[in-house]
Amino acid sequence: MTATLAATSAATETDAVVRMSGVRKVFGHGPRAVTALDGIDLAVAPGEFVCLLGASGCGKTTVLNMIAGLDRPSSGDIELTTTRPAVMFQEAALMPWLTAARNVELPLRLAGVKRTERRARTLELLDLVRLGGAGDKRPHELSGGMRQRVALARALASALQGNNGEASSLLLMDEPFSALDAITRDVLQGELLRVWEATGTAVVFVTHDVREAVRLGQRVVLLSSKPGRVVQQWSVADAPEAELTEEINGRLREVISSHAAA
Known part of the structure; x- marks a missing residue:
């Protein structure tokens, strides 16, 4: 039981x-x-x-x-x-005119993170979701699964940026x-x-x-x-x-x- x-x-x-x-x-x-x-x-x-x-x-x-x-x-x-709770939906909802890297970087830019730091963090997050070589591709060039990986990396950028990666x-x-x-x-x-x-x-x-x-x-x-x-x-x-x-x-x-x- x-x-x-x-x-x-x-x-x-x-x-x-x-x-x-x-x-x-x-x-x-x-x-x-x-x-x-x-x-x-x-x-x-x-x-x-x-x-x-x-x-x-x-x-x-x-x-x-x-x-x-x-x-x-x-x-x-x-x-x-x-x-800063982050939300990931059924649809990836990526900005079609931005590359994968720029989509991930967006919440960091809106939060005022400096350019050098947000670029470095974006690369880390893309590597984390196994998309390190796809940062320059736009959403239409990615499969559905890859788009959801980008969406996950973007959500993590939003969730972690205010807490320095801590478990809060x-x-x-x-x-x-x-x-x-x-x-x-x-x-x-x-x-x-x-x-x-x-x-x-x-x-x-x-x-x-x-x-x-x-x-x-x-x-x-x-x-x-x-x-x-x-x-x-x-x-x-x-x-x-x-x-x-x-x-x-x-x-x-x-x-x-x-x-x-x-």
């Missing part, structure tokens, strides 16, 4: 890089109002990799948007100990590999783990793929269907991958079935 974490995980007992307490989000007003999230409690420790899992429409992206400061909760509190940095990832073919997705999952281990960045990774969540995360957090609530959490180290995947799949099916029957 897999050991499951209580709703208040061990991360809440540390100096969390992000802590959400009783977060509720309602879109609209009056009879047409829709409650997307209802009482989310979530804490992520520095350097921790947390996968946020749930059916489509359960509020996973809304959670990321609020952590990133792109949206505000209707009630509840969100505390950050990092000043935070990277938010919204299904970044979902549009890729299975082989490319598998390769990039492995690359992401390598980069995460090398940088010590805390990661909140949104997915609806149980296998991906179990492969990548140290902790898997399952949200209920709308309105989203944390219904269960698992420590990935507590069981073999196949066994844990089967258990989480079963719990996810229960959540979806109970919502459909309501």
Whole structure:
């Protein structure tokens, strides 16, 4: 039997890089109002990799948007100990007129990092994502997987530049590999783990793929269907991958079935 974490995980007992307490989000007003999230409690420790899992429409992206400061909760509190969480989306969203290196360099330039330093850091990040020889290429010259690597390097430039590479940095990832073919997705999952281990960045990774969540995360957090609530959490180290995947799949099916029957 897999050991499951209580709703208040061990991360809440540390100096969390992000802590959400009783977060509720309602879109609209009056009879047409829709409650997307209802009482989310979530804490992520520095350097921790947390996968946020749930059916489509359960509020996973809304959670990321609020952590990133792109949206505000209707009630509840969100505390950050990092000043610059970075976001990586499903699409690479690169500037098509800029080279790969200039795309990575952009957040550093906007942050006022001196030219010599930002050029050096850009080269380091491109090397980190195994694109050291592709810095002068524009997005249309790169494959989908390569564009996502550039997007990852750019996100790391944003996440790490304010913290000198320390583990207090935070990277938010919204299904970044979902549009890729299975082989490319598998390769990039492995690359992401390598980069995460090398940088010590805390990661909140949104997915609806149980296998991906179990492969990548140290902790898997399952949200209920709308309105989203944390219904269960698992420590990935507590069981073999196949066994844990089967258990989480079963719990996810229960959540979806109970919502459909309501």
